[in-house]
Amino acid sequence: MQMNSRLIPGTQEALPVIGCGTWIGFDQRPGTDEYKRLPGVLEALFAAGGKVIDSSPMYGRSEETTGELLAASKQVKTGAAFLATKVWTSGREPGIAQMAQSFTRLRTGRMDLMQVHNLLDWKTHLATLRRWKDKGRVRYIGITHYTASAYGDVEAVLRAEKLDFLQINYSIDAREAEQRLLPLAAERGVAVIVNMPFGGGGLLRRLRDKPLPPWAGEIGCTSWAQVLLKFVLGHPAVTCTIPGTSRAEHMADNAAAGAGVLPDAAFWRSHAGAIGLP
Structure with a gap:
């Protein structure tokens, strides 16, 4: 079944709803067992119809690893990946240098999405990114954060600036983004990438040994990971979510959540109790 x-x-370009985050999992060196598993992760992503790969210069070697794997893969056609990364430094010139390094590491001449990581020196970097977008060096620009304590600042930037993307944390046990940020993104015409859809992993670990509720099969879920991802995708403002993994079998399982029915908020209001949440 094809991924939704x-x-x-801003452009009406279609984006598959499940991507792959590279934090920790892709920070691996060639020759290690962990590195040897990673080609299968990308193959599973593309086989399921996914394409978004998200990284950052703060993720150690993840950008470089991603670029190497894409260049070496015989399964990946040019343009199959939607590459997203970030700028995470202060100052105009350091920002330009860091972003140029990301282009080199990811082996691309044009970035699909460049984001200001955690709003660090966002005014400076957005000015650079607007120029680069006008010149065609980047296709989309955005901002990111991962903690509710920063939501006030994120909201202020969303209201003040014209952006293509917001990347923010959102999960069934961390729903603060529902209150203002997700509705505001929809109002402003901003695409949303969700990071930490498993609530940082703790929730998934707690659910691992708990039986799936009977209704999970009715919405096409065969794992708790799929249930949690379908919850995130149930919000209409969410464009894509990027669970991180370094294992092909987990990537395939995650990607399966993007196919079939995606229940809406009304469904989750009546079924969240089965997960032990209000």
Whole structure:
């Protein structure tokens, strides 16, 4: 079954709803057992119809690893990946140098999405990114964060700036983004990438030995990971979510959540109790 896609509001380009995050999992060196597993992760992503790969210069070797794997893969056609990364430094010139390094590491001449990581020196970097977008060096620009304590600042930037993407944390046990940020992104025509869809992993670990509820099969879920991902995708403002993994079998399982029915908020209001949440 083919993965669902959603439209990027600013361009109406379709984006598959499940991607792959590279934090920790892709910070691996060639020759290690962990590195040897990673080609299978990308193959599983593309086989399921996914394409978004998200990284950052703060993720150790993850950008470089991603670039190497894409270049070496015989399964990946040019343009199959939607490459997203970030700038995470202060100052105009350091920002330009860091972003140029990301292009080199990811082996691309044009970045699909460049984001200001955790709002660090966002005014400076957005000015650079707007120029680069005008010149065609980047296709989309955005901002990111991962903690509710920063939501006030994120909201202020969303209201003040014209952005293509917001990347934010959202999960069934961390729903603060529902209150203001997700509705505001929809209002402003900003696509949303969700990071930490498993709530940082703790929730998934707690659920691992708990039987799936009977209704999980009715929405096409065969694992708790799929249930949690379908919850995230149940919000209409969410464009894509990027669970991180370094194992092909987990990537395939995650990607399966993007196919079939994606229940809406009303469904989750009546079924969240089965997960032990209010």
